[in-house]
Amino acid sequence: MARSIVQEFTKGLWDEIPPFRLVLGLCPVLAVTKSVENGIGMGVATTFVLVCSNVLVSSLRKVIPAKVRIACFIVIIATFVTVVELVMQAFAYPLFLKLGIFIPLIVVNCIVLGRSEAFAFKNGIFRSLLDGLGMGIGFTLSLSALAAVRELLGTGDLTIWEKPIQVFGPSYQPFSFMVEAPGAFVALGLMLCFMNLVGKK
Amino acid sequence: MREMIKMLIVLTVLATLSGGLLAAIRDNTKDRIENQVLEFVQGPAIRSILEEATNDPIIDRFQIKDGDVERTFFVGIIDGEPRAITFETFGKGGYGGDVGLMIGIDTNDDQLLGVGVTTHAETPGMGAKAKTDPSFAAQFRELSLEEPVNVTGDGGSINAISGATMTSRAVCTAANDAVKIYQKLKPQLAEKLKEFNK
Numbered sequence: 001m002a003r004s005i006v007q008e009f010t011k012g013l014w015d016e017i018p019p020f021r022l023v024l025g026l027c028p029v030l031a032v033t034k035s036v037e038n039g040i041g042m043g044v045a046t047t048f049v050l051v052c053s054n055v056l057v058s059s060l061r062k063v064i065p066a067k068v069r070i071a072c073f074i075v076i077i078a079t080f081v082t083v084v085e086l087v088m089q090a091f092a093y094p095l096f097l098k099l100g101i102f103i104p105l106i107v108v109n110c111i112v113l114g115r116s117e118a119f120a121f122k123n124g125i126f127r128s129l130l131d132g133l134g135m136g137i138g139f140t141l142s143l144s145a146l147a148a149v150r151e152l153l154g155t156g157d158l159t160i161w162e163k164p165i166q167v168f169g170p171s172y173q174p175f176s177f178m179v180e181a182p183g184a185f186v187a188l189g190l191m192l193c194f195m196n197l198v199g200k201k
Numbered sequence: 202m203r204e205m206i207k208m209l210i211v212l213t214v215l216a217t218l219s220g221g222l223l224a225a226i227r228d229n230t231k232d233r234i235e236n237q238v239l240e241f242v243q244g245p246a247i248r249s250i251l252e253e254a255t256n257d258p259i260i261d262r263f264q265i266k267d268g269d270v271e272r273t274f275f276v277g278i279i280d281g282e283p284r285a286i287t288f289e290t291f292g293k294g295g296y297g298g299d300v301g302l303m304i305g306i307d308t309n310d311d312q313l314l315g316v317g318v319t320t321h322a323e324t325p326g327m328g329a330k331a332k333t334d335p336s337f338a339a340q341f342r343e344l345s346l347e348e349p350v351n352v353t354g355d356g357g358s359i360n361a362i363s364g365a366t367m368t369s370r371a372v373c374t375a376a377n378d379a380v381k382i383y384q385k386l387k388p389q390l391a392e393k394l395k396e397f398n399k
Contacts, residue, residue: 060215063211065204067208068211072211075212075215075216076215076219082223082226083222083223083226086230086234087226087230089230089237090237093237093240093241
C-alpha cells in the first residue's frame with residue numbers, strides 16, 4: 001500500500017496521530033499536559049528530535065549495520081535530545097524548569113525510536129522528513145488539545161506566552177482534579193474515546 | 202568478521218561525531234546557561250533581598266577564592282554606595298537535603314539585609330514555605346551579625362515554620378555559615394567592593 005508524499009505527512013495528523021491512534025509516548029502526554037504552554041513546548045522539542053533523527057537515520061540507513069541499528073538510533077536520538085536540552089536551557093530557562101526531567105526522557109519516547117525503526121530505516125530522506133514532521137506536529141497538537149481540556153477545566157484559564165486568559169470568568173470554580181495526575185488519565189481516556197467515536201466508519 | 206569491524210567502525214564514528222557536536226554546542230551555550238540559571242534560580246532571591254539597589258546585582262558580580270571553592274558575590278548599590286553583598290550558602294540538614302540560601306549583608310553596619318531560599322527539596326506546603334512565605338524570610342531582616350541566628354526552640358529569635366523545624370534549622374545553619382564566610386573574607390570583599398565605587 002504505497003502512500004503519496006502528501007499522505008506521508010498528513011497521516012501523522014489524523015490517521016496515525018501518535019498518542020491517540022498509535023497510543024505511543026504516553027509518559028509525556030500524561031505528565032506535562034498541565035498547561036497548554038508546557039504541552040506546546042514539549043511538542044516542539046519532540047518534533048525537532050523526531051525530524052532530525054528521522055532524517056539522519058534515513059540518510060545513514062545504508063551504512064548502519066542491521067545488527068547494531070538500535071544502538072545507532074539511540075546515539076543519534078540522544079545527541080539531538082541533548083542539543084534540545086542545552087538550547088532550551090540557554091534560551092527558554094523557565095520552560096526548562098517546568099518540563100524538567102521530561103526533556104531528557106524524550107530519548108526513550110517510543111514515538112521517536114518507533115519512527116526510526118519502523119519508517120526512517122526503510123524509506124528515503126524526504127519521506128522520512130515528512131513523516132517526522134507530520135508525526136511531530138500531530139504529537140504537538142495532541143498535547144495541546146489534551147492540555148487545553150485539562151487546564152480549562154482545572155483552572156478556568158488558558159495560559160499562552162505566560163499570560164493567563166480567563167475563559168470562564170472569575171465566578172468559575174476550578175475543578176482542580178483535572179490538573180492533578182489522576183485527571184490526566186481521565187482526560188486521556190475521554191480523549192481516546194472521543195477519537196474512536198469520531199473515527200468509526 | 203568483516204561485519205564485526207563494520208559495526209565497530211560505524212558505532213565509533215557515530216559516537217565520536219555526536220560527542221564532538223555536543224561539546225561544541227555546550228561550549229557555545231555555557232555562558233548563556235550560567236546567566237539564565239542566575240537569573241531564574243538565584244535571581245528572584247537576590248532581587249527580593251536587594252530591593253533598594255539601583256544597579257543590576259546579577260551583572261555586578263565577582264568571584265573570590267575561599268580555600269578550594271570559588272564563591273560568587275553579587276553587589277548591590279544602595280544610596281550610591283556599593284555597600285550590600287549577597288551570596289549563596291547551603292544549609293545541611295533540611296528534610297529533603299541541603300537548602301540553598303541567598304543571604305544579603307550590609308557591609309557598612311554589619312547587618313543582615315535579608316535572606317531568600319534558592320534551591321530546596323522540602324515538602325510542598327510545609328518546608329517549602331521557607332521559599333514561598335515571605336514572612337519567614339522577613340524575620341532575618343536587620344539582624345546583627347554578632348549573635349548566631351537560631352530558631353526560638355534553640356534559644357534564638359526566629360520563629361520556625363510550623364511543622365518544618367528541620368527546614369527552619371537548615372536555613373539558620375546556612376545563615377550562620379554565611380556570616381562566618383563573610384567575616385573570613387571581609388578584607389578581600391572590602392577591596393573588591395571599592396572597584397564598584399564610581
